[in-house]
Amino acid sequence: MQRVFIVEDDQTIVQAMQTALAKWQFQTQTVQDWQQVATEISAYDPDLVVMDITLPTFDGFYWTGKIRETSQVPIMFVSAGEMDPNAVRAIATGADDYIVKPFALSVFVSKIQAILRRSQRSAATLETLNFEDYSLNILNNELTHGIASVKLSPTEGTILKLFFLNPDQTLSKKQLVQKIWQGGLFIDEGVLSVNISRLREKLAKVDLRARLVTERGRGYRLVRAHG
Structure with a gap:
């Protein structure tokens, strides 16, 4: 229960x-x-x-x-x-x-x-996602890079998971809100922006902040090192 x-x-x-x-x-x-x-x-x-x-x-x-x-x-x-x-x-x-x-x-x-x-993820769910040499544990929302690691909130972990699954692809704010908040009926884009800002602060601890870029007027994109 x-x-x-x-x-x-x-x-x-x-x-x-x-x-x-x-x-x-x-x-x-x-x-x-x-x-x-x-x-x-x-x-x-x-x-x-x-x-x-x-x-x-x-x-x-x-x-x-x-x-x-x-x-x-x-x-x-x-x-x-x-x-x-x-x-x-x-x-x-x-x-x-x-x-x-x-x-x-x-x-x-x-x-x-x-x-x-x-x-909360089921035990059958893939436990980790990888982006280059970064690893995201989607069970506990921990991001690791070498010996460095940072703990994300469930919402931050969901956001980063979407970027890991769609590298080098621009995800619109509308797409992100709908996927993260189950249709996004009660959420505005300002809340997404705050979460992105908070996520970027944590990504800075593992040298990934600069790779999450804002596509002005379009959305956000996680860029590969040689994309």
Whole structure:
């Protein structure tokens, strides 16, 4: 049974989330001590975290930063504010997706299922993809190059996987959004741009940043050394 940790202080919303998730056989846990949110999440070891922005002590951006110090667990933000800039800030902080209140519980569950499909691969799936002398483990989203390695978030790993599978091919923003976010009905291209920027920062650690180029007005392309 997959586990979801809910970081939300409105008990009406919490109960609605738990009821909706229980129908799909998810196990859930909520915050007991608002000073120890990151510790409680670590102890529960969930498959996904639902994170509100406005909380009793520190906000959701703070707790996401704390979680990202030690874990790449998928995080979905719940925002009562405008979709931007809160959503973009959430993604930049380390979230994998977001949903804006008020929302339909069916959409809420669908987003969680989509995130988990991106982050969890079956044992039958090919474990690694290679691009020249770079290797991407698509089970744990770890990119290695020689003795150097960098851990990617599930969303970043999905993006890089698409480039590894399509070297020297320009992938449009629309194509990427549709493939990464299950049709992209609730995602705008600004969120993709933030994820690409965050991915590039990590690629710099393994000397791959310059190879992920922007084709202005068209999309992005991962270029071969002698392409």
